[in-house]
Amino acid sequence: MNAVFAALDFTSPSSELARRLIGVTVLIDGVGGRIVETEAYDFTDPASHCFGGQTPRNASMFGPPAHAYVYRSYGVHWCMNFVCCEEGHGAGVLIRALEPTTGMDIMRQRRGVDDVRLLCSGPGRLCQALGVTHQLNGAPLDAPPFQLLPATEPVSVVSGPRIGISKAVEVPWRFGLAGSRFVSRPFSRKGK
Secondary structure: OOHHHHHHOOOOOHHHHHHHOOOOEEEEOOEEEEEEEEEEEEOOOOOOOOOOOOOOOOHHHHOOOOEEEEEEEOOOEEEEEEEOOOOOOOEEEEEEEEEEEEOHHHHHHHHOOOOHHHOOEOHHHHHHHHOOOHHHOOOEOOOOOEEEEOOOOOOOEEEEOOOOOOOOOOOOOEEEEOOOOOOOOOOOOOOO
């Protein structure tokens, strides 16, 4: 495992990894950008796909860390998590938004929009822009088509309640790059 993976420590709790992923660049087949928003989920969390135990749909989340868990949200959009903790634990980090940096023309074509802020601001948009489908479910993050690059500068991280869920909404496991205009929804000024 390379230095980026060692620094991220995919065996750590999802809330810790979600914070550390802010500022990291993720590329899929050379297309992507800097992670600016994440959400943490754990099998003890009633909002997590793992909460009820392992199923065929969520099996990747119980697999080895540093792999992708890709699923359909509401039968419409693909969403991508990075699996973490020890194998069998059931935890992951939803990649909610990127600041697009590489492969802009490809992302614009896939999304059908020109506004750079709308390319990857939300998990469904992000997956469409990066060409993520269920084919990547269970794929290792340290091998092609994935490439993770370390943050190039120090980042200031804010946190707050997760969005788009109906259970455990008060848990402050949504993390973002402070001041980023590429997050899916602004963070409260009370965020830490």
